[in-house]
Structure formats: structure tokens, C-alpha cells
Amino acid sequence: MEYYRPQHLKRVLQLLGGGKGKAKLIAGGTNVIPDLRGKTIQPDALIDLSHLKSLSYIKEGNKSIRLGALTTIAQMASSKVIKNYAPILSEAAQQLGNPLVRNRATIGGNLSDASPAADTAPPLLALDARIITENATNNKKAIPIDQFFKGPNQTVLKRDEMIKEIIVPKWTSPHIKTAYIKLGLRNSMSISVISMALWIDVEEMFCKQIRIGLGAVAPTPIRALKTEEMVTGKEITPDLIEACGSELKKEVRPITDIRASAEYRREMASVLFKRLIERVTFEQRE
Amino acid sequence: MTKTHYHAIGKKTVRKDGLAKVTGQEIYTSDLFLPRMLHGRVLRSPYPHARVKKIDTRSAEALGAVCITFKEVPDITYAERIVTIPQKTFKDRHVLTDHPRHVGEAVAAVAAETAELAEKALGLIRVEYERLPALFDAVEAMKPESIALYETIFFGQEELRVSNNVAATREIIEGDIEKGFLESEIIVEEEFRTGRVYHAQMETKSVVCQPEADGGITVWTTTQTIHNVRQLLGEIFKIPLNKVNVKKISVGGAFGSSIQMNSVVPIGVALALKARRPVKIVLTREEDMVDHCKYPSYIRLKLGAKKDGKLMAGHMRVIVDIGAHNTQAYPLLGCMAGWWVSLYRLPHLKFEGKAVYTNKVPACAMQGFGNPQVTFAVESLMEILAEILGMDSIDLRLKNYVGLGETFWGQGPTVRSIIQSCGVEEMLLKGAELSGWKERKKTLEGTIRRGLGMARGFHTSGAGAPMPGEVIDYSGSIVKINEDGSVDFMTALMDLGGGTLDALAKIVAEELKVPLEKVGISSVDTRTTVYDVCTHATRGIYCGGGALHKVTAQAKSKLLEFASRILQAPPHALKIEIDEEAGQGMIYVEGVPGKRISVGEVAKTAQINNWGTIAAVDSLRQVNCPPTFNAQFIEVEVNTETGVIRPVRAVLCSDAGQVINPDLAEGQLYGGLYRGLGYALLEDTDYDKETGELKNRGLFTDFKMLTAEEIPRLEDIQTYFTHTREPTGPFGAKGIGEAALNPTAAAVVNAIYDAIGIRFTKIPVTPEMVLKALNEKRNQG
Numbered sequence A: 001m002e003y004y005r006p007q008h009l010k011r012v013l014q015l016l017g018g019g020k021g022k023a024k025l026i027a028g029g030t031n032v033i034p035d036l037r038g039k040t041i042q043p044d045a046l047i048d049l050s051h052l053k054s055l056s057y058i059k060e061g062n063k064s065i066r067l068g069a070l071t072t073i074a075q076m077a078s079s080k081v082i083k084n085y086a087p088i089l090s091e092a093a094q095q096l097g098n099p100l101v102r103n104r105a106t107i108g109g110n111l112s113d114a115s116p117a118a119d120t121a122p123p124l125l126a127l128d129a130r131i132i133t134e135n136a137t138n139n140k141k142a143i144p145i146d147q148f149f150k151g152p153n154q155t156v157l158k159r160d161e162m163i164k165e166i167i168v169p170k171w172t173s174p175h176i177k178t179a180y181i182k183l184g185l186r187n188s189m190s191i192s193v194i195s196m197a198l199w200i201d202v203e204e205m206f207c208k209q210i211r212i213g214l215g216a217v218a219p220t221p222i223r224a225l226k227t228e229e230m231v232t233g234k235e236i237t238p239d240l241i242e243a244c245g246s247e248l249k250k251e252v253r254p255i256t257d258i259r260a261s262a263e264y265r266r267e268m269a270s271v272l273f274k275r276l277i278e279r280v281t282f283e284q285r286e
Numbered sequence B: 001m002t003k004t005h006y007h008a009i010g011k012k013t014v015r016k017d018g019l020a021k022v023t024g025q026e027i028y029t030s031d032l033f034l035p036r037m038l039h040g041r042v043l044r045s046p047y048p049h050a051r052v053k054k055i056d057t058r059s060a061e062a063l064g065a066v067c068i069t070f071k072e073v074p075d076i077t078y079a080e081r082i083v084t085i086p087q088k089t090f091k092d093r094h095v096l097t098d099h100p101r102h103v104g105e106a107v108a109a110v111a112a113e114t115a116e117l118a119e120k121a122l123g124l125i126r127v128e129y130e131r132l133p134a135l136f137d138a139v140e141a142m143k144p145e146s147i148a149l150y151e152t153i154f155f156g157q158e159e160l161r162v163s164n165n166v167a168a169t170r171e172i173i174e175g176d177i178e179k180g181f182l183e184s185e186i187i188v189e190e191e192f193r194t195g196r197v198y199h200a201q202m203e204t205k206s207v208v209c210q211p212e213a214d215g216g217i218t219v220w221t222t223t224q225t226i227h228n229v230r231q232l233l234g235e236i237f238k239i240p241l242n243k244v245n246v247k248k249i250s251v252g253g254a255f256g257s258s259i260q261m262n263s264v265v266p267i268g269v270a271l272a273l274k275a276r277r278p279v280k281i282v283l284t285r286e287e288d289m290v291d292h293c294k295y296p297s298y299i300r301l302k303l304g305a306k307k308d309g310k311l312m313a314g315h316m317r318v319i320v321d322i323g324a325h326n327t328q329a330y331p332l333l334g335c336m337a338g339w340w341v342s343l344y345r346l347p348h349l350k351f352e353g354k355a356v357y358t359n360k361v362p363a364c365a366m367q368g369f370g371n372p373q374v375t376f377a378v379e380s381l382m383e384i385l386a387e388i389l390g391m392d393s394i395d396l397r398l399k400n401y402v403g404l405g406e407t408f409w410g411q412g413p414t415v416r417s418i419i420q421s422c423g424v425e426e427m428l429l430k431g432a433e434l435s436g437w438k439e440r441k442k443t444l445e446g447t448i449r450r451g452l453g454m455a456r457g458f459h460t461s462g463a464g465a466p467m468p469g470e471v472i473d474y475s476g477s478i479v480k481i482n483e484d485g486s487v488d489f490m491t492a493l494m495d496l497g498g499g500t501l502d503a504l505a506k507i508v509a510e511e512l513k514v515p516l517e518k519v520g521i522s523s524v525d526t527r528t529t530v531y532d533v534c535t536h537a538t539r540g541i542y543c544g545g546g547a548l549h550k551v552t553a554q555a556k557s558k559l560l561e562f563a564s565r566i567l568q569a570p571p572h573a574l575k576i577e578i579d580e581e582a583g584q585g586m587i588y589v590e591g592v593p594g595k596r597i598s599v600g601e602v603a604k605t606a607q608i609n610n611w612g613t614i615a616a617v618d619s620l621r622q623v624n625c626p627p628t629f630n631a632q633f634i635e636v637e638v639n640t641e642t643g644v645i646r647p648v649r650a651v652l653c654s655d656a657g658q659v660i661n662p663d664l665a666e667g668q669l670y671g672g673l674y675r676g677l678g679y680a681l682l683e684d685t686d687y688d689k690e691t692g693e694l695k696n697r698g699l700f701t702d703f704k705m706l707t708a709e710e711i712p713r714l715e716d717i718q719t720y721f722t723h724t725r726e727p728t729g730p731f732g733a734k735g736i737g738e739a740a741l742n743p744t745a746a747a748v749v750n751a752i753y754d755a756i757g758i759r760f761t762k763i764p765v766t767p768e769m770v771l772k773a774l775n776e777k778r779n780q781g
């Protein structure tokens, strides 16, 4: 196996396009190294991104915040900008893995690995983020995150393409609330049994718009579109919440694995939804 | 408790190995580098059951690697755990095998200049396997139509046929249970299951072997017993014991995982002998996880009682799925019977145990050797019985427990002795008071429900008894007083991380009245020590410390004899006390001024006058294995929406006799609680029935253990030590370690029952199980 450690993005893209057999990007390596060890991947070459400091940033613009693909989860967890404009992403980052993992793991790696349980995905889905990619011929694309994942460990990325940055829009309405919950087999160092992020534009219990991002309940991180539709343009009532909970159980398509059964995950989808809705509407009730 | 004036016993002190450990300077097997050392790796079966048809190591050898296969290791069937006497030891293992019976069983090994090269060479060995049908369920395995995993195994020297894959059975009867149940007014019966837990000791099993010019070998390895490793290596490789030297080296935790000579040890030795160079093998975590696990159990327990709560009869049936090897399931079954009958008086009882082979990771001792399994069943059923009787469960326990003056045989039917110290009553009453047992009330409303549960248990301090039984149990030491009044002691007893050797140093310091800093724990090996069986069975302080106490007293007699020559008073007129300022033990004649001399001066005078070294060596078999009792009160919160159980508070009571290291003893209680909570709520290993692999693939990612976030905070854990002294123990001490975990699982399920009214009989109790049970209960109305 060959190993490359380019200093510039251009060289990375060149290498990716170079047809050097099966090349694998490695950022923090917290997925790649265990996969290599477990022989679930057997690449011909590794392209180490860890020296691309130019892709490690969190920037605040007028309408959005931008995160370089090599931004670590630890950087995200401690970032004021993310805390202010994407608090659910901040929470998800704080709960991902453990401090050792967070110091190495990157957001680009988390999304590209495309685990159904990738913890940054549900908040980014709820926040309607876009993924900016670039390929060997310097073609850039902006992919809405809900179109990025294809299946377990599969994305729309082509072989010569990589993530450059992630764009999270700032929200415009003053009535937007967000909330996030991760449920694992323990409170830390735990891969999600289910995670859920909620973004809602709600005033006096009237829901103008809602986005629900879910992890570990389908082959990819997903949006709960049907449930969202049930709530959009409605007054939020206990009956509606109950109905949404039931709908969510149908909408998710979880599997049974070593961490939990499909039934448990379904059940939890509804429990977590109720909790999140209660959290975001707490001040508006009574 | 008699009034005592100890300067070392019972005092909080800084551990002698503490500084080296916290600064990373302590040397473990994996830290060793010897000149010309090669790195070894082991080739393991990817199949749960197979025959090796062909094996080709030529490409690996072409790389310069030294290779061994099953053809090149001594053709000997051995047992890796030799704590049991040879006549009662089952043997079914080979150094390398052509018939792997679990995923991860070793078939070949390589050694090369670097770890990378060894890894590469490993990948070049070509093996052709014939896959055989595999068994993953003990009950299934016992069916006559199931494939036989073994034709024969050895029992002592005798070759035994294995039928229905049953590796060992045990039936024990006392009284007449039919009569006992007939006389009972209430009968309760339940089935209990416990998980297949991985030891998860911090240091993975490792070995370094150096072949010596004289044909001998020197070995460093992760073990709980250097002498048993020595004896087994001598037997396998036909090397006289004087040429097999096993060095004592720190181990990074054990929990029972190294009670045997681990399978990697003879592989390392065989490689080193072939290469004629030192070889080191450090298991990866993935390899370590397929090496051993805790015995999982299926227990069916029936108890009969009178209406006043007096137990009349008991019947316990046990099936243990031991996996691919018999790592002494026979004594395990004896102990399981023993743990049971030594908890409560049963006039009529019957125990039936079966240990069954399957194609899984071999089970071996782990914290309690069957005791947590049995105590989980017994203490759950006692709670059920108490409820039916309408009796407070503490009263039920007080009425029936085996206590002071009674015979008990915790370590199995051949290890019987009389209980001479007992803090059961004190613990139950005090624990109830500290935990608010009597005032606890039910909250059956809301999402979060709280419940308080209790359970008691015990473990033996070692396996000694007046009569020699099936278990070998004795220890020995050498004590030497140096010419400045400091002391060296040499023991083969291993410290598994709990601070056992610190306790031993305190025993020496106390007996000789020298300051603790002046007692040195010598680095030793099998050449420089007398035999100690093993650090297991919570025997370190009581048996190892007991032997050391005896030897120290012998050295003290010699010291006093020399002092008597100097002071011109008979030895029995001499007293000894510590002089902290002088940093010396002082010998004096009471009431006679001027007749006073330090231990150092005596030793120096003896040297100058050529009287000799003040030293002693001896062995001691303890003729008891006193129960170190305990009781735990645990409070949990159950979330009825997610099923998540959170232990929030604990009162941990221990009857360890005289406590020698108070902070470390507390640490043992915390550690037992921690691992016990994991046993009750989380830790388990499951198998992929298609591939025979562990579902967690040997990774900690999916062998989950609790973290500090899921256990009660330190300020919410109370510890309590009883005011007992064990008359047969060194300075009144008993053991503590394993006892600290034995009742935890039962206390947790009892607390869950208290919280939500649902009784779980299978552990770990997962959120899924809780939720499912809650839904069923709701649906029933």
C-alpha cells in the first residue's frame, strides 16, 4: 500500500484523479484505521489529508457559516460561532465519541464515511446544510445534504471527488428553535442507537416550517419528510404530537444490529420526537 | 474488636508502586526489549470449527520469518489452569492445533525482525481448512444428534470419552430434597441467565521468552501465577524446572484472565526455542477478546420454606456453556454448589451441574468463579420468597444465613471449614440504616421511577481447609533482615493491581515494628521464591499474607535470639516497638533502662560477629478460607420511556476483618460495584451464528462497558467496614476483592423490581428488555 501526504489541495485532487488503483482519503483516520485493521477496506494507496491546514476552518459569513472539511469535531464542539448559529451541531459534536476521537475526527470524514449513525448528519439535515465538493478537474458542486447519502457507507461522491466545505445557512426568522438528542448504550463513547435533530419555525404553537433529521434509523441519515408534512402549517397539539410519533415509527426504516433492535429504534423515534417538541415549545405553552 | 496499636496495618499510605505506575515508569511485559529480540504473531482460525487440511509456510519463511505450526510443537495435551490437583484436572488443549474449535484458536505462529514483517509473514501462510459444523448453544450441543466436538479428553492421566459434548458434571446431595419440599409450605422456582462477559483487563496477554545458552528458558508474562507457568512449561517442553525461570513482572489487571498459563505463552516459547532468539508476543485487543471470557450460566433454582421463612430445601440445576475448552469447569461446578449452600442453611439440598462444550471463546475464571452467577439467582429468589411470605427481605436473610460457628464449603464440597468471624448481621442492619431501607417508598408515577434493592454475598479468602481437597492452596515467603534494620521479603504471590503486596509489606512492617518504608518488596522469579499457587480466590492477603506473617515471625525469633545475646536477657523477656524518629524497630527489656537496641544494630552486630543473616523461609497452608461477607444496597432510576436504567446511589458493606489498606479496600468495593453494574446492565458478548465470530469483532466499540457517567458519583457511594477480626488471618484480616462484585447484579435487579414492579431473571438488563416488559405489563392492564 502506498502512502501520500500532500501539502496542497491541488495535489490531492491530482492524486485522486491519477488512477492510482484504489486510493483512499484519510483525514482523522478514526474510521479508516479501524477499517484497515478490520480489513473491511483494502485500498492500494492512502492519501493523507491531515496536512491540508487550509481546509480546517470555521468562518462566519453574512448568510451562512462555512466549515472546512478538515475541521475537527473538537474544534466544532468548542466553537462560539457554531454554538451561536448551529447549536444542535455544537451539541452533536460535543457528544461524538470521546475527547481522543474528537481531537482527530473531522466533519468531512464523518459525512464521507456515511455511517447511518454519523452524528453530525442529523443536525446538518435539520439545518439544511450544503456540501461543497471538488474533483480532479476542479469541478465544484454544491450538494444539498439530503441528497448526499446513498446507502450505508455510500455517498454521491465520485472516485475523484472530495468534500471541501460544508455550508450551514443562518436562519432568518426570530421564531426558530432547535433541539437535539442522542441516545446510545451509554452516555459517552457510544455510537448512536438513534439520534434526532429538530429545526422548527414556530410561533404561539403554530408551526410554519419544520425539519427533522434522524440518525441510525435507516440505511442513511434521513429527513422525516412525511412527519414534517404533518406538522407544517399546523397548530401543535398533544393529539398532533401523538399522531406524529406514530407516523415517525412508520416512516423510519431501522435495522436490528448489535446495539439495538429495529423495534426499539422505532419506539425511540417517537419518544425522542415528543421530547424534542416539548423542549422547543416549552416556553410557548401555558 | 480488640484494641490495637498498629503503625502500618489499617493506615492509609502511598503505594510502593504508585509513583512508577502513575508516571508510566512501571515495566510491563509489553515494555520489554531484549537484544536480538524477534516479534511474534499468531495465526488464528477464522472458523468456529474446522480441520486444517494443509498448511504452507514457505512464503512466510522466504521472508525470513521463523514459523511454527501444530506439527512443530510438542504433541502434548495439557490443561492451562493447574490450581486443581492433577488427578482432578481435565486436559484438552494443544499449543497449536489442527482442529480449531473456536474463531481465534491458534494454528500457527511466526516470529520476525519487526512487528511489521511478522504481520506480513502471517499473511503469507496458506491454510486450507475443512469447515465443520459448529455449535453455539449448550442445550443444542447436548442433543445426541449434535456433532461431537471432542472424541476424548484427559482426566488426570486417564483418557475419557466425551458424550453429548458434556465436559464435566457434578451432582451433590445433602439430606432428602423430596422430604424437604414436602415439608415446605411455600415453594418458589425461577430460571436465571447471566451473560458472557469479557475480562477487559487493561493489559492484553503478552509473553517474552529468552532461550538460554544452557538449554533453559527465561519467561516474562502476564500471569497470576509464576510457579504454575513454570511447571507447565517444564512439562510441555521437557525442560527441568531449574532451567525454566519465570520472572515476576507487573500485570495490567487480570480479573481472572491470567489464572492459567495463557495460550500465548507456550507459543512464544516454541517460537523462541526454534529461532534460538528471544521472542515477544503481545496480543492485540481483538486476539485477547477471543482468548477467554467469564462463564455464562443458566441456573434453575427452587427453594422451599416454612411460613415463618425458615428455608427447608433447595434444588439448583446449572448449565454452563464453557466454550471450546475445559478450563476447569469441574471445580467451577463444585464452587457454584458451594457458593449456593454457604449463603443460607438448607437442611435438604441437591445440586446438578453440567458444563458443556460449544464452539465459542473458552470461558475461564473471572471475578467470583461462578459466584456472581449463583448469587444473582439466590438473592433474586430470596427477594421473591420474601415478598410471597410478606416478610422484610432483610429479616428473611437474617433468619437463614450461614454464620458464626457453622460449617461452610464455599470452595466446593472438599473444602470445608468453620466460620470464625462474621459481620453479616452488622452489615444488614447498618446497611439498611445507611440506605434508608425501611423508609423507602414506591413512586409508581412519572417517567423516572426510583427503586432501592439489596443483596448480600460472600467470597472465600482462598481455598484452604483442614483437609487437602481438590484445590491446591498454600503459599510461602522468604524474609531477610538487612544489616541496617531494613527488610526484604520475597514472595511469588502476584499483585494484580489491587495493592496486595503493599498489604504484605505492612504485615512485615507491623510484625517486626519497622517503618513501612524500610520494607522492600523484592523483584523475584521462580528461582528465588518458594511456591505460591496463584493470586486468585481472593486469597492474596489471607493466604499469601498469612504465610508471610508466619515467616516474618520466624525471622523475628531469630532477631530476638541475637538481641538476647547482646542485651543479655532471655528472648521471651524482649519487647519490640517502633521508633518513628529513628526510623527503626527497637528491641528492649521492659522496665530496665538502658537495655534497648535497634533492629539494625542487632543485624549489624550479627554480621560483624559472624552469627549469620537474620532470615527465614517457610510455607503455610491456611486451614480455613474464611468468608469475606458483604452486602450492597443500590438505588436505581428507571426511565419508563427509554428503558434506560441509571444506578444513582449505593451503600457497600464489607466484612473483610481487619482492613489493612483502607483506601485500597474502598477501591476494591468501588471496583466491584463498577464491574457488577456492568454485569447487570451492559456487558455481554454475542455471536454471529453464521460465521461463529464475536459480533463485536473484538473491538471495545461494541463491547460496551460503563463509563464514569453512568455510575453513581463518588459522593453518592457510601462504604462501611464491619468491626470484625478473623482469628486465623494475618492481624485479623480476610480477603475482599471478588466478594465486592458478587451481590451487585442481584441488588440491581431487586432495585429495578422495586422501581417498576418487573422482575428480570436474565442479565444484562438492557433498555430494550425494560421497555418490552413495561409494554407487556401495560397491555395486560
Ligand SMILES: Cc1cc2nc3c(=O)[nH]c(=O)nc-3n(C[C@H](O)[C@H](O)[C@H](O)COP(=O)(O)OP(=O)(O)OC[C@H]3O[C@@H](n4cnc5c(N)ncnc54)[C@H](O)[C@@H]3O)c2cc1C
Binding pocket: A024, A025, A026, A027, A028, A029, A030, A031, A032, A033, A034, A049, A069, A070, A073, A095, A096, A097, A098, A101, A104, A105, A106, A107, A108, A109, A110, A111, A112, A113, A117, A118, A119, A120, A157, A161, A162, A163, A164, A189, A190, A191, A192, B701
Ligand atoms: C472510538 C470511536 C468512537 C466513535 N464515536 C463516534 C460517534 O459517537 N459518532 C460518530 O458519528 N462517529 C463516531 N466515530 C466514527 C468517526 O470518528 C467519525 O465518523 C469521524 O468523524 C470520522 O472522521 P475522520 O476524519 O477520522 O475520518 P477518516 O477515518 O479519516 O475518513 C472517513 C471516511 O471519509 C473519507 N474522507 C475523509 N475526508 C474526506 C473528504 N474531505 N472528502 C471526501 N472523503 C473524505 C475517507 O476516505 C473515509 O472513507 C467513532 C470512532 C471511534 C474510533
